[in-house]
Amino acid sequence: MTPNTHSSLSLSLAALAPGDRRLIRSLFIAALAALALGLLLGLWVALARAGWARPDLPETGYRLLTLHGVAVFFDWLTLAQAGLLLVLAAQERKAPLSLAWMGWAGLVVMLVAFVLHLLGTLGGNPLLYDGSPELVADARQGALLFYLGYGALALGLVLLALPGLATLVKARKAGSGSWTALGFGAFAWAGLLLVSAIALANTFLPAILWAVGLGGMPADHATLWHLLFHNMHYLPLLGTMLAWYLLLPELTGARSIFGSGFSKLVFCLYLVFVPPTSLYHMFLEPGLDPMVLVLGSLLSLFIGVPTIAAFLVVMTSLEAHGRARGARGGLGWLKSLDWSQTATHALAAAVINLALGGVLAFVLIQEKLAGLLSDTFFVPGYFHFMTLGVVTLSLLTVAERIAPALGGRGGSVAWARYLPWLITLGLFLFGVAGVVAGSQGMPRRVLDASYEGLAPTSWILLSWIIGIGALLMALGLGLMVARIGAAYLGFGPKALATEQPQAVPEELALKQGAWGASLAVALLLTLITAATWGAFALMRSLPVIAIGGAGH
Amino acid sequence: MTQALDPGRSLPTRRGFVAAASLGILGLYGVWAALGASGKSGKDESDGHAGHGGEPETASSSGGHGGHGASVGGPSTDDFRRLTEDFSKRWKQQDGSVRPGYVPEPVRSEPDPHAGHDMHAQPVQPQASHAGHAGHDPHAGHDMQAMQALAPNAHAGHEVAPLGNADGGNEVYLMAYQWGFEPSWLKLEAGKTYRFRMMAVDASHGASIQMGSGSLITRLRQGVLTEREITFTDKGSHLLYCTVFCGAFHDRMTARIDVV
Amino acid sequence: MSQDVFLLGLISAVWAALALAYALVPMLNMPGSALIWGSGAGLFLGLALWVRRG
Ligand code: HEM
Numbered sequence: 042m043t044p045n046t047h048s049s050l051s052l053s054l055a056a057l058a059p060g061d062r063r064l065i066r067s068l069f070i071a072a073l074a075a076l077a078l079g080l081l082l083g084l085w086v087a088l089a090r091a092g093w094a095r096p097d098l099p100e101t102g103y104r105l106l107t108l109h110g111v112a113v114f115f116d117w118l119t120l121a122q123a124g125l126l127l128v129l130a131a132q133e134r135k136a137p138l139s140l141a142w143m144g145w146a147g148l149v150v151m152l153v154a155f156v157l158h159l160l161g162t163l164g165g166n167p168l169l170y171d172g173s174p175e176l177v178a179d180a181r182q183g184a185l186l187f188y189l190g191y192g193a194l195a196l197g198l199v200l201l202a203l204p205g206l207a208t209l210v211k212a213r214k215a216g217s218g219s220w221t222a223l224g225f226g227a228f229a230w231a232g233l234l235l236v237s238a239i240a241l242a243n244t245f246l247p248a249i250l251w252a253v254g255l256g257g258m259p260a261d262h263a264t265l266w267h268l269l270f271h272n273m274h275y276l277p278l279l280g281t282m283l284a285w286y287l288l289l290p291e292l293t294g295a296r297s298i299f300g301s302g303f304s305k306l307v308f309c310l311y312l313v314f315v316p317p318t319s320l321y322h323m324f325l326e327p328g329l330d331p332m333v334l335v336l337g338s339l340l341s342l343f344i345g346v347p348t349i350a351a352f353l354v355v356m357t358s359l360e361a362h363g364r365a366r367g368a369r370g371g372l373g374w375l376k377s378l379d380w381s382q383t384a385t386h387a388l389a390a391a392v393i394n395l396a397l398g399g400v401l402a403f404v405l406i407q408e409k410l411a412g413l414l415s416d417t418f419f420v421p422g423y424f425h426f427m428t429l430g431v432v433t434l435s436l437l438t439v440a441e442r443i444a445p446a447l448g449g450r451g452g453s454v455a456w457a458r459y460l461p462w463l464i465t466l467g468l469f470l471f472g473v474a475g476v477v478a479g480s481q482g483m484p485r486r487v488l489d490a491s492y493e494g495l496a497p498t499s500w501i502l503l504s505w506i507i508g509i510g511a512l513l514m515a516l517g518l519g520l521m522v523a524r525i526g527a528a529y530l531g532f533g534p535k536a537l538a539t540e541q542p543q544a545v546p547e548e549l550a551l552k553q554g555a556w557g558a559s560l561a562v563a564l565l566l567t568l569i570t571a572a573t574w575g576a577f578a579l580m581r582s583l584p585v586i587a588i589g590g591a592g593h
Numbered sequence: 594m595t596q597a598l599d600p601g602r603s604l605p606t607r608r609g610f611v612a613a614a615s616l617g618i619l620g621l622y623g624v625w626a627a628l629g630a631s632g633k634s635g636k637d638e639s640d641g642h643a644g645h646g647g648e649p650e651t652a653s654s655s656g657g658h659g660g661h662g663a664s665v666g667g668p669s670t671d672d673f674r675r676l677t678e679d680f681s682k683r684w685k686q687q688d689g690s691v692r693p694g695y696v697p698e699p700v701r702s703e704p705d706p707h708a709g710h711d712m713h714a715q716p717v718q719p720q721a722s723h724a725g726h727a728g729h730d731p732h733a734g735h736d737m738q739a740m741q742a743l744a745p746n747a748h749a750g751h752e753v754a755p756l757g758n759a760d761g762g763n764e765v766y767l768m769a770y771q772w773g774f775e776p777s778w779l780k781l782e783a784g785k786t787y788r789f790r791m792m793a794v795d796a797s798h799g800a801s802i803q804m805g806s807g808s809l810i811t812r813l814r815q816g817v818l819t820e821r822e823i824t825f826t827d828k829g830s831h832l833l834y835c836t837v838f839c840g841a842f843h844d845r846m847t848a849r850i851d852v853v
Numbered sequence: 854m855s856q857d858v859f860l861l862g863l864i865s866a867v868w869a870a871l872a873l874a875y876a877l878v879p880m881l882n883m884p885g886s887a888l889i890w891g892s893g894a895g896l897f898l899g900l901a902l903w904v905r906r907g
């Protein structure tokens with residue numbers, strides 16, 4: 042226990058039982074291991090696509106991609122989010138966790154899930170992480186293990202969510218009878234985690250039954266997978282917002298100046314809008330009613346509302362706070378942040394990646410553009426800004442900040458500040474080249490997009506840029522994971538006591554003309570408009586007219 | 594809430610302002626409308642191309658099964674396989690390409706009064722050997738004329754057509770399987786509207802066409818007939834490729850479409 | 854009813870309505886969605902009650 046810091050977060054963690062801290066520490070260690078493995082696999086796939094490290098067998102290449110998806114998207118994100126949930130619960134409760142044994146059980150089940158996934162991937166036909174039963178009709182055993190991996194994952198999610206939920210309920214009762222904004226957000230988020238477990242079961246129970254011979258081949262697996270995936274990728278986005286809410290007071294002293302009721306409403310709206318926005322994954326599916334396509338695009342816009350609101354709440358509060366403390370000029374409040382902290386750099390990079398990823402996301406939700414962009418490298422090109430640049434960086438920052446309070450090390454080293462920027466640079470190359478290649482039709486999920494010379498030569502060049510970007514991403518992320526992992530394992534410099542910055546009086550903050558975030562949003566809307574227009578112009582310039590089917 | 598009345602509060606720190614600014618994203622719908630992308634699908638896409646869009650039947654209301662591009666009540670995978678084979682056989686050219694609507698099958702076992710004539714017509718097309726460059730073929734125009742000249746004979750093909758519909762080669766059957774397409778080499782005419790009838794028969798596949806600076810992406814679900822009306826406006830040779838992961842040799846799954 | 858409970862209930866209510874729409878509007882063709890969000894609505898109702906009871 043190292044209560045030599047005065048941040049409220051370390052005090053909350055100090056109030057946990059020692060076993061609770063061990064649990065959180067173990068969750069993050071397992072999470073970091075999954076991320077380390079997954080990022081190497083992702084790098085390998087990128088190098089294979091560039092033609093620099095192509096495995097002998099195509100099966101091997103697709104197995105790498107399968108495990109990349111499983112290890113980072115399911116294992117890393119789940120374990121790190123489980124850790125974050127317990128941290129949020131501790132922050133609200135300021136006393137030992139409830140049902141901590143379930144958390145341990147959840148961790149064990151997650152390890153079992155990983156082993157099952159590994160065995161299922163290495164044996165049998167190469168599946169990708171969606172595990173389409175169509176592809177394994179003649180090799181159900183390998184697929185069975187893979188599907189059981191998802192079954193275990195569903196169970197793991199439930200076990201990992203329940204201690205957080207129970208602790209939060211206790212905290213509310215013990216407190217003033219209502220949650221802080223963060224407490225409410227964490228509870229609702231954990232609820233969505235349970236919904237993801239339902240979606241997992243919904244998708245893979247039929248597949249499991251089929252694989253053991255107890256049912257027909259699930260015909261709508263693709264649809265069910267889209268629903269699951271939809272849940273699973275909004276979940277960490279909400280988790281990221283909560284991480285920002287948690288970290289900002291720690292880093293800057295700034296709290297939301299909009300009141301906790303407003304923040305709760307924003308979190309609630311986020312959940313309200315997740316289900317109706319799932320349609321956009323389906324735009325390319327044959328057989329969708331045209332009205333559904335239009336509706337899908339329109340509804341997808343709504344998820345932007347709480348996302349932008351949360352962004353404005355966080356950033357405007359931050360700016361108002363900085364100005365109230367005397368920062369002057371357009372960007373003085375940014376300069377006045379504590380740039381000696383790695384976390385400040387990581388979160389700043391995350392905000393930039395959110396902007397880049399967000400602009401591209403809103404291009405992709407236009408149903409008419411599905412026939413140009415869906416199933417191309419545009420998709421991984423854009424979503425790595427989100428999954429890596431926003432979510433992973435933010436979760437890593439939480440892990441980094443709490444390491445000392447969990448009994449690990451975590452002293453700062455100067456070079457760590459550059460890592461988020463190195464990752465962002467890599468992402469930029471990967472993402473921009475990927476988006477350009479994708480808009481030219483270069484498909485995702487192929488190991489060799491040269492098509493024996495029949496593909497446009499630009500695809501080869503762009504794949505090289507993607508490969509270079511991936512190298513930088515992997516280098517930056519690898520070093521970051523290594524450093525934080527070492528701190529968790531007790532290596533590295535000792536943490537120095539940090540004082541939490543003082544908050545300024547709210548009345549003063551409220552008087553500030555904090556326009557920065559609003560201007561940023563206006564700029565983003567302009568960029569989205571331009572990008573959408575560009576995509577339409579490209580689509581209409583193609584020497585082909587197509588009507589009907591899907592995507593148009 | 595009292596804050597709205599609080600004169601000490603700056604505009605960007607007001608909740609109402611944040612709410613309004615967040616709703617601003619919905620303004621993107623206006624952008625889509627301006628780009629002509631908000632209406633019912635299918636219609637607007639043909640706006641600028643009345644010449645092609647004027648067909649009485651668009652794929653989004655494909656006849657018979659009262660639904661959309663894809664139908665539940667379409668042919669089974671076996672039926673589709675057979676239809677595709679018939680289609681390929683019917684329009685197979687000497688160079689191995691499949692060119693719907695071109696000339697009736699030259700080598701045919703059925704007694705055909707015009708067969709001899711057809712056979713005779715074929716060998717005088719010397720470009721068959723270098724048809725790989727059909728897109729730039731100096732004889733392309735000649736091909737077209739030949740086709741028109743021969744068109745009256747097409748009724749012969751019509752009689753034996755196993756497809757049961759009197760099309761003038763407006764339909765294209767495309768079957769996607771592990772791992773390839775049938776036909777694997779199509780020759781189509783620029784400016785002519787084809788009705789593509791596509792199906793993935795063993796697992797889900799894609800049938801995407803690389804069109805230079807962008808692609809026309811199509812997803813095919815196993816056993817689901819998907820129809821699109823496609824008009825190529827320029828001549829050229831295009832890569833047809835699979836864009837839905839379908840197993841180990843997914844990235845070898847290609848075919849060629851020459852627009853002549 | 855506190856804001857916390859109200860908002861959880863609101864989520865449940867909206868999801869239930871959506872699940873009904875997914876289940877009953879054939880055009881949407883999304884029975885899988887109906888199942889997930891219907892269960893989600895039930896789940897959030899349960900969570901709201903749990904929080905209310907404390
Ligand atoms: C160094 C870091 C990373 C690199 C170099 C990398 C690289 C790649 C590459 C090359 C692909 C394959 C694209 C394709 O061919 O379709 C891919 C797919 C993917 N990546 Fe990453 N990635 C990294 C980190 C991450 C992280 C942190 C996440 C999530 C938390 C993530 C999630 C995914 C997902 C979900 C896919 C899709 C898999 C599929 O389509 O089956 N990646 N990544």
Ligand SMILES: [Cu+2]
Pocket residue numbers: 769770797798799835836837838839843846
């Ligand atoms: Cu395929």
